[in-house]
Amino acid sequence: MDPMDDERDTSATFEDLELRPELLAALSALGYEEPTPIQQEAIPPLVEGRDLLGQAATGTGKTAAFALPVLQQLTAHRRDKAPVALVLLPTRELAVQVSEAFHRYGKDLGARVLPVYGGAPIVRQLRSLESGVDVVVATPGRALDLLNRGSLQLGDVVTVVLDEADEMLDMGFAEDLEAILAQTPETRQTVLFSATMPRRLDSLARRHLRDPVRISIAREKTAAGEAPRVRQTAYVVPRAAKPAALGRILDIEAPTAAIVFCRTREEVDSLTETLNGRGYRAEALHGGMSQEQRDRVMGRLRGGTADLLVATDVAARGLDIDQLTHVVNYDVPSAPESYVHRIGRVGRAGREGVAITLAEPREHRMLKTIERVAGSPISVQTVPTVADLRARRLDLTRGALRETLLDGDLDGFRVVVESLADEFDLMEVALAAVKLAHEAGGAAEDDAEIPQVTFRPDSGTGPRTGGRDGGGPPRRSAGGPAARLFVGLGREAGVRPGDLVGAITGETGLTGRDIGAIEIHQRFALVEVPEPAADEVISALKATMIKGRKATVRRDKA
Incomplete structure (x- = not known):
């Protein structure tokens, strides 16, 4: 053209x-x-x-x-x-x-x-x-x-x-x-x-x-027709430090409204509690909630009585929140397409949106794959330090004081300043007032340094492929190849992904992070597990009940 x-x-x-x-x-x-x-x-x-x-x-x-x-x-x-x-x-x-x-x-x-x-x-x-x-x-x-x-x-x-x-x-x-x-x-x-x-x-x-x-x-460009309106950043964080790192990043970013994506409902509940403990108004959203509960949560977010939504992908599908400014991937999504869907929620109507990903040191290749599929670079940074956080909070205090000075209407407080000026230097009075305003901001001191780490350059980790689109042989994002298992119960029996994850983690030594792509069909399901654990999983699932029924379980012949 x-x-x-x-x-x-x-x-x-x-x-x-x-x-x-x-x-x-x-x-x-x-x-x-x-x-x-x-x-x-x-x-x-x-x-x-x-x-x-x-x-x-x-x-x-x-x-x-x-x-x-x-x-x-x-x-x-x-x-x-x-x-x-x-x-x-x-x-x-x-x-x-x-x-x-x-x-x-x-x-x-x-x-x-x-x-x-x-x-x-x-x-x-x-x-x-x-x-x-x-x-x-x-x-x-x-x-x-x-x-x-x-x-x-x-x-x-x-x-x-x-x-x-x-x-x-x-x-x-x-x-x-x-x-x-x-x-x-x-x-x-x-x-x-x-x-x-x-x-x-x-x-x-x-x-x-x-x-x-x-x-x-493609997504809309800026008025100059150059860059997307979504600023994409990844922070390299050790897994154990993720809750603290997320809290600090949110303190720095100060979102108007944000969705934080987690992999499991258990992680959603745990992280919601942690964020509320840091003073955020966080709400959980996952598949274990009734429609009435979901509607109530969305009403609080849209009404401004909550500013963070912690959700699983499935629970957040189809949501459209006008005031959304930030999307956070608490983990690097295993499927690049999920990342594309998530960041598509921000950066609309001329506003800049922000996409933040917390990546572990071993997840470099997965992030590179996402960059290639999304077609835009992701800036990799280290977690803000305590000094960064304090500087940001002082910036916020300075901004709030400047707005108050510009608004005027301060005569009612003049008598306080004049009486203190007889006893103290005016600069000292101003410093004390700034200190009170800063502490009244409600931000708790955070003195714990978070380890500064970088990606492992020679990590053998790769993106998980052969996921829900069914393409290619199954491979794991960590721990080597995967086996795809056939389970002889599907949607007709009321089986959901969470039922399979629960059955596997409850009967074997695997965790939810070890389980790969899951496909639920009408009369059967397919699930990826690490190849070394495949026989153990088959035996365990054969011996247990899924949705109250015994299931045929074997390696998938496809």
Whole structure:
């Protein structure tokens, strides 16, 4: 594309995309002035009815990119009962967000949009389907449930959208997606959006998309068009020092709101308690919590009564928090794609976001792999020292005092200063006032130095591959090769990753860190364990109960 094309694209408007008046009015009322790059590229071919395969990170405007074409083709104030569009996505939170977007854009068309997800009363969803809907926005599990009940009819569907498709595969929804797509007309338009393109996803696209338009949109750049708005930093920290190091880094960074990602729910609970002990307002979010508890936590974060969310990847999927300034990886993610998804949550709407990773000395190669996949450098630093922390706290005190001086309205305190000036030098009075203000900031003294370490240059550690996208032979990020085990129970038996981790760690000498990628299918599961421990794990799992049932366990033949 030549520079003239670039200039023409950046000046495009929604009117140029020839959207119907009702949509233009809704967009104008919402304050949207011009389409984002992904909307410019995706809307015209989608309105023409083409299939589309789009690679786009969170925050690029992809919801409107598929919602507006669906609404463009919708009959206004339609009365038929069966839906004409189906949007499938991985989580309840994302279903609610996308559904609300459809409502906002399609208000003047009388669009009937139904979010369908687990954890909500199914009776209400059944009633809405019976009354008639135009667009169903669903998680795969609940959509399949309604299909099996005969309540969701997909015979009239014109467009199917798979949003965050890589996340759906990671969560084990591959079989559900196949079953749902089999119930839709072969003539349908299929749209697939994903932040990453693992091999399994490419295979899904080849089976279900016909001659698709392919687009790839990077995260937005700064106004100068140079660097991403996410500052990416890694701190090299010994494992035992991670809680103290995280607290100190957060003290230095002073985030408005942050998500700290942990690997396990036990780590989430432990770290939340530690951070609250340091004076932070931290909330835990993991799969062991009810939907009501999750909603309460998110309400506190969005309402400003909490500033840190400590979460597992699965629990945080689909969350969109406007005031989020920092994302912290408490561990280096084993899958580079997870890192891409995490940092996509910050650096939006012109604000700089910050991505922080705590890396152990042996994790150099994993970090380099993430840099290559993410396509941007990660600055490696050592943990701030006690001196750094004290200097930062003094900076904050200086800033607070300067704001107070600029605000004025200090006459009520003049009598105090004048009376003390008769006895002490004015400089001494000011120093005492600064000391009181500094100590009133509530920051506890932190005199413990954290060991300064660097990466091990000749570490044999490599990134874990052959993970949830199923590609390649299994390898471990530490400790040599892995064995992939077949477990003869899956989603049908209610098995979740945590059940397998618990069964293995409870019956063997392995810890959660030793267990690799886990895939949960409808009737079976695959789990990676260190090769030297494979036979022990097989024997232990055969002798124990998983979800109250005995399971066939063997090495995977694939």
